[in-house]
Amino acid sequence: MALSGLDIYKLLPRTNCKKCGFQTCLAFAMQLAKKAVALDKCSFVSGEVRAILEAASQPAIRKVEIGTGEQKCLVGNETVLFRHEEKFYHPTAIGFIIEDDMAPVELVNALDEVQRLSFERVGQKIGVELIALREKSRDKQQFVKMLNVVINKTQLGIVLMPDSIESLRPALEICAGRRPLVYCNEPREMDAFISICKEYKVPLAFKAKSLDDFSNASKRAIQQGQADLVFHVSSETASECLWQLTQIRRLSIKKNERSLGFPTMAIIEDEDEPKGAAQAAGHIVKYASIVLLKTRKPEYVLPLLTLRQNIFTDPQKPLQVESKVYPVGLVNDRSPVLVTTNFSLTYYTVLGEIESSRVPAHLICLDTEGMSVLTAWAAEKFTPERISDTLIKFKLSDIVKHKDLIIPGYVAMMSGDLEEKSGWNILVGPREAAGLPSFLKNLSV
Amino acid sequence: MADELKLLEKWSLKVHEVKLGAGPSAGGSREIIFNIGGQSSFPFLFKEGDIPNRPLIAAEVLDCVEDDWPVGLRTDLASVSKDPVEWARKMASDSGADLVCLKLQGLHPDLGNKPVKDAMALVEAVLKNIKTPLIILGCGSADKDNEVLPAISEATKGERLLFGDVVSENYKTLAAACIADGHNIIAESPIDVNIAKQLNILLSDIGMPLDRIVINPTIGALGYGLEYAYSIMERAKSAALAGDKMLAMPFICFVGQESWRAKEAKVSLNDFPQGGNARMRGIMWEVVTAMAMVEAGADILTMRHPEAIKIVKSAITDLMKR
Numbered sequence: 096m097a098l099s100g101l102d103i104y105k106l107l108p109r110t111n112c113k114k115c116g117f118q119t120c121l122a123f124a125m126q127l128a129k130k131a132v133a134l135d136k137c138s139f140v141s142g143e144v145r146a147i148l149e150a151a152s153q154p155a156i157r158k159v160e161i162g163t164g165e166q167k168c169l170v171g172n173e174t175v176l177f178r179h180e181e182k183f184y185h186p187t188a189i190g191f192i193i194e195d196d197m198a199p200v201e202l203v204n205a206l207d208e209v210q211r212l213s214f215e216r217v218g219q220k221i222g223v224e225l226i227a228l229r230e231k232s233r234d235k236q237q238f239v240k241m242l243n244v245v246i247n248k249t250q251l252g253i254v255l256m257p258d259s260i261e262s263l264r265p266a267l268e269i270c271a272g273r274r275p276l277v278y279c280n281e282p283r284e285m286d287a288f289i290s291i292c293k294e295y296k297v298p299l300a301f302k303a304k305s306l307d308d309f310s311n312a313s314k315r316a317i318q319q320g321q322a323d324l325v326f327h328v329s330s331e332t333a334s335e336c337l338w339q340l341t342q343i344r345r346l347s348i349k350k351n352e353r354s355l356g357f358p359t360m361a362i363i364e365d366e367d368e369p370k371g372a373a374q375a376a377g378h379i380v381k382y383a384s385i386v387l388l389k390t391r392k393p394e395y396v397l398p399l400l401t402l403r404q405n406i407f408t409d410p411q412k413p414l415q416v417e418s419k420v421y422p423v424g425l426v427n428d429r430s431p432v433l434v435t436t437n438f439s440l441t442y443y444t445v446l447g448e449i450e451s452s453r454v455p456a457h458l459i460c461l462d463t464e465g466m467s468v469l470t471a472w473a474a475e476k477f478t479p480e481r482i483s484d485t486l487i488k489f490k491l492s493d494i495v496k497h498k499d500l501i502i503p504g505y506v507a508m509m510s511g512d513l514e515e516k517s518g519w520n521i522l523v524g525p526r527e528a529a530g531l532p533s534f535l536k537n538l539s540v
Numbered sequence: 541m542a543d544e545l546k547l548l549e550k551w552s553l554k555v556h557e558v559k560l561g562a563g564p565s566a567g568g569s570r571e572i573i574f575n576i577g578g579q580s581s582f583p584f585l586f587k588e589g590d591i592p593n594r595p596l597i598a599a600e601v602l603d604c605v606e607d608d609w610p611v612g613l614r615t616d617l618a619s620v621s622k623d624p625v626e627w628a629r630k631m632a633s634d635s636g637a638d639l640v641c642l643k644l645q646g647l648h649p650d651l652g653n654k655p656v657k658d659a660m661a662l663v664e665a666v667l668k669n670i671k672t673p674l675i676i677l678g679c680g681s682a683d684k685d686n687e688v689l690p691a692i693s694e695a696t697k698g699e700r701l702l703f704g705d706v707v708s709e710n711y712k713t714l715a716a717a718c719i720a721d722g723h724n725i726i727a728e729s730p731i732d733v734n735i736a737k738q739l740n741i742l743l744s745d746i747g748m749p750l751d752r753i754v755i756n757p758t759i760g761a762l763g764y765g766l767e768y769a770y771s772i773m774e775r776a777k778s779a780a781l782a783g784d785k786m787l788a789m790p791f792i793c794f795v796g797q798e799s800w801r802a803k804e805a806k807v808s809l810n811d812f813p814q815g816g817n818a819r820m821r822g823i824m825w826e827v828v829t830a831m832a833m834v835e836a837g838a839d840i841l842t843m844r845h846p847e848a849i850k851i852v853k854s855a856i857t858d859l860m861k862r
Contacts, residue, residue, distance in 0.1 A: 345547045
C-alpha cells in the first residue's frame with residue numbers, strides 16, 4: 096500500500112541536511128510519495144527503512160505479464176474496488192480454451208476463428224488476448240504437437256493447461272520464450288509446477304477452494320521463489336466466486352494482504368453459450384483479471400469485449416476525438432454542415448448515422464473536453480459563443496458556400512442566440528442521432 | 541468451510557424495501573406480489589449483509605411498436621406485438637419474466653396521440669389477464685402523461701402498482717395521485733446522484749413515503765455509455781449503505797428499450813459479417829447490458845426479448861444460490 100508523504104517523513108532522518116537537494120526532509124518525503132525522486136538521494140536511511148519503503152512501493156496486487164512483444168498482456172495491479180474511485184487499469188484478458196484432442200486442421204480453423212475476433216469501436220481496436228491449450232488427449236506428444244501449431248499460427252498469449260507435470264516440461268521447452276501462463280489443475284502437483292515455472296521464468300495459475308488455501312499456496316510459492324502467480328477462482332456457486340473475487344481485491348488493496356495480492360482468473364466451463372457469456376460478463380465487471388471462454392462466436396464475444404471497453408474506460412477522462420471538421424462521404428461546398436461535441440461516443444454515433452443517410456456532410460466536432468451534448472451545454476462548453484468561434488477558427492465560410500448550420504435537437508434553445516452571434520442560419524436537427532438519416536434526406540430534397 | 545481471511549464493510553443502512561402489487565387482503569387483485577430492495581450489502585455478497593429479495597425482470601410491453609426493430613426481434617415477437625394484452629399475458633406466463641412493464645407510448649402526440657380512454661381500457665384488460673404486479677409508464681410528453689397517468693392511478697387504486705417516470709421538473713401531479721391511490725413511483729434522474737437525491741427529497745416533502753420510490757438512473761446500452769450509469773449506481777449504493785436514506789431506494793433499469801437501440805443489436809449479418817449471427821447478437825446485447833446492471837445493483841430490469849429474459853433469469857437464479 097502506498098505511504099503518504101508524512102508516513103515517509105517519519106522514517107527519514109529528519110535532519111534537514113539538504114544533501115538530497117531539497118530544503119527539508121519533509122519536502123523530500125513529499126516527492127518520494129509522488130515517486131518523483133529516488134530514495135538513493137538520501138544516504139542516511141537505514142537498510143531497515145529502505146526495506147519498508149520498498150515494500151510499500153510494491154503494488155497491492157502484483158502485475159503479471161503474459162506473452163512478449165506487441166502481444167504482451169498485463170494483468171493485475173489494480174488499485175480500487177470501484178471504478179469511480181479512480182479507474183480500473185488492466186482490462187480483463189479474454190482467452191479461449193481449445194482442447195488438444197482435435198485434428199490439426201480443426202485446430203487451425205479454431206485459431207482462425209479466434210484471430211477474426213478483432214473489432215473497431217469508437218475509434219479503438221478491441222480484440223482478444225489469450226489461447227489456452229488444454230490437454231484432453233492424455234498424450235504428451237499430442238499436446239506438444241498441437242502446441243506447435245498454436246505457436247506457429249498465432250502471436251496471441253498462450254495459456255498451457257497440461258493434464259499432468261509430464262506434459263509441462265516438453266511444452267515449456269518449445270514455448271517458454273513466449274512467456275506462457277502455466278495452469279496447474281492438480282493441487283498435489285503444485286510444488287512440482289512451482290519448480291518448473293521458476294526454472295523457465297513463467298507465471299503460474301492455480302486453483303484453490305478457499306481464500307485461506309490461496310493465501311497458503313501463494314506463501315509457499317513465494318518462499319520457493321515463484322512470485323508471478325494467478326488465482327483461478329472456481330467455486331461451485333456463482334455467489335461464492337463473486338465473494339472470493341471481491342475479497343481478494345478488498346483484502347489486498349485495503350488491508351495490504353500480500354498473500355492475496357495477485358491477479359485472478361475465471362474459466363467458463365458451461366457448454367451453454369449464452370449462459371456462459373452471461374457469467375463471463377459478471378466476471379469482467381467484478382473482478383476477474385483473466386476470463387477463459389469456450390465459445391468463439393462473435394455474437395457472444397463482441398458484447399463481452401464491448402463491456403470490457405466500457406468498464407475499463409477512465410471515468411475521469413472520457414474518450415475524445417480531435418476537434419476539427421470531418422468530411423463524411425464525398426462532400427462539396429454545398430454539403431450540409433452539422434456541429435456536435437468531440438466526445439468519442441457522440442462523434443461515432445453521429446458519424447454512423449450520417450454515413451447511413453448517404454448524404455455527404457461536414458461534421459464539426461467542437462472541443463468540449465470529451466463531454467456529450469447535454470453535459471457540455473450544462474457545463475458551458477457547448478455555447479453559442481464557442482460554436483461561433485469554432486466556425487471562424489475552422490474557416491467554415493471557406494469550406495462551404497451556404498450559411499446553414501445544423502445543431503443537435505437537445506440544444507434547440509440556443510438557436511436564436513447562436514444565429515445572432517454567428518450570422519449563420521440555424522437548423523435544429525433531431526434530438527437523437529438516430530433521427531439524422533431521415534432529417535438529412537428531407538433536407539436534401 | 542469458514543475462511544479466516546475476510547474483510548467486511550461496516551454498512552449502517554438497508555435499502556428501503558418496496559412492495560409491488562397488492563392481493564385481495566390488501567385492497568388489490570394481484571395473485572402474485574413481490575418485494576424489492578431491503579438489502580444491506582452490494583449484490584450477492586451474502587456473507588456481508590442481508591439480501592432478502594432477488595432482482596426482478598419486468599417484460600416490456602408496448603401499446604405500439606416502433607418500426608425500427610431489427611428483423612430478429614420483430615419475428616420473435618410477431619405473434620404478440622400487435623396485441624398488448626396477449627403480449628402481457630404471454631410474457632407473464634411463458635417467458636419467465638416476474639412482472640410486466642406496460643409502456644403507453646401511443647399516447648404521445650407524435651406516436652398516434654391515442655385518447656385517454658384507450659389507455660385506461662388497455663390497463664384494465666392487461667391487469668385482468670396477468671396475475672403479477674404491473675409497471676405503467678407514460679409516453680414522455682409531460683402534458684399528456686399528467687392527464688392520463690393520474691386517471692389510471694385512480695382507476696387502479698389499491699393495486700400498489702409502479703408508475704413512472706417523474707422528473708425534477710414534473711413530479712407533483714403524478715406523485716400526488718400515487719400517494720392518494722397507494723401506488724409506488726419511479727423517480728428519474730439524468731445519470732446524476734445529486735439530482736436523484738434531490739428528487740427523492742422533493743417527493744418525500746409532498747408526502748411520498750420513502751419505501752414507495754424506485755430510482756431510474758437512466759442507463760445507456762452496452763457500448764453506449766453503460767459505464768456512466770454503472771458507476772452512478774455504485775456511488776449511490778455506497779452512499780445509501782453508509783447511511784443516506786434519501787438515496788437508499790431500489791433501482792429500475794430500462795435494459796430492453798436501451799439495448800435494442802444500439803447499432804450492434806440492430807445491424808444485419810450482411811452489413812456486419814464479422815459480428816456473427818444477428819439475432820443472437822441482439823439478444824446478447826440485451827443480456828450483457830442486463831448483467832452489468834445486475835452487478836451494479838439493479839433491483840428491476842425491464843427487458844424485451846423473451847430469450848434474453850430466460851438467459852438473465854437463469855443467471856440471476858445462479859447468483860442467488862448461497
